[in-house]
Amino acid sequence: MDEKITGLKAQLEADLAKIETAADLENIRVAYLGKKGSITDLMKGMKDLSNDERKALGQKVNELKTEVSDTITAKMEELKRKELEAEINAMPEFDVALPVNMDRGSYHPITLVQRQCESIFRTMGFTIEDYSEIVTDYECFEALNIPKHHPARDMQDTYYLENGQLLKSHTSAAQNAIYKKYKDALINEGKPIKAIFPGRCFRNEATDACHENTFFQMEGVMVDKDISISNLIFFMKTMLSEVFRKDIKVRLRPGFFPFVEPGFELDISCLICGGDGCPSCKHSGWLELCPCGMIHPEVLKAGGIDPEEYTGFAFGLGLTRLAMMKYGVKDIRDLNSGSLKVLSQFTDDE
């Protein structure tokens, strides 16, 4: 029996020397320790021995079993380490001590213009609101005096989701929620509602140098007693003169939007020629920038505000448009291109 044990040990050593993979090793484990393995066989053979013999041999076989199992475990660890080393050696070399690329990153031009507008409006007492990009039909249209099947819905080619919600086609979609949020403070404490809400908007547009399906607007509303168009003009003129760092002339033309009455298109004096007329403004001296108007009574009502007592203005500034004007971006698609070469040229000139 002793010979058998010595033979097994030698055999195991020889077997282990040959193997290369963890799978080979598993086969060896089964061949020795498995149900039909050689060590298990040895144990089975013990039943024909006398008690004393069995005791002596049993001890030896158990020792052998532990030894074999330890050897196999050690070999398994060795194999795994070798496999890992091979994997690491196969990896491309890089030097962790190399200095990082120290070129500074930059903000997106729209972020820059948005932050600038925010800080200007903040100094004029407006709060800045955040709103979701997925909204309900009610928020985007019905609460804004655009009932179902109203032709005004065609003005905005909207992306509808399967669950009936939609990607907001304009920042006006947040108006209703803002009125509801602040109406109590307005009615009970006499605090005017003054809020701006910048946001990404989506319309199913064919894209070209002037059109994108994804763009940014910044909505602004002010509601209080006796708010008039003069207030609207004052805030717009102050904000735009700050953004462009020069005195900007504005004019209002009539414009139709179901959620304002009266509604306007606000134009600014051409930034290139100052109003004399040039190719950029098609020789009119004016650039169209911001639809606006006095909030429609139905819209105030939907927000829980009595239109007999309160009035307000709303504007929908095209942030993307403003950024293009401010930085002289000729193709709107550059803004969504993700091209660092284009976008890193803009810096905060504060």
Ligand code: PHE
């Ligand atoms: N939401 C309108 C649009 O995107 C713009 C607008 C906002 C008009 C506020 C008037 C008042 O077309």
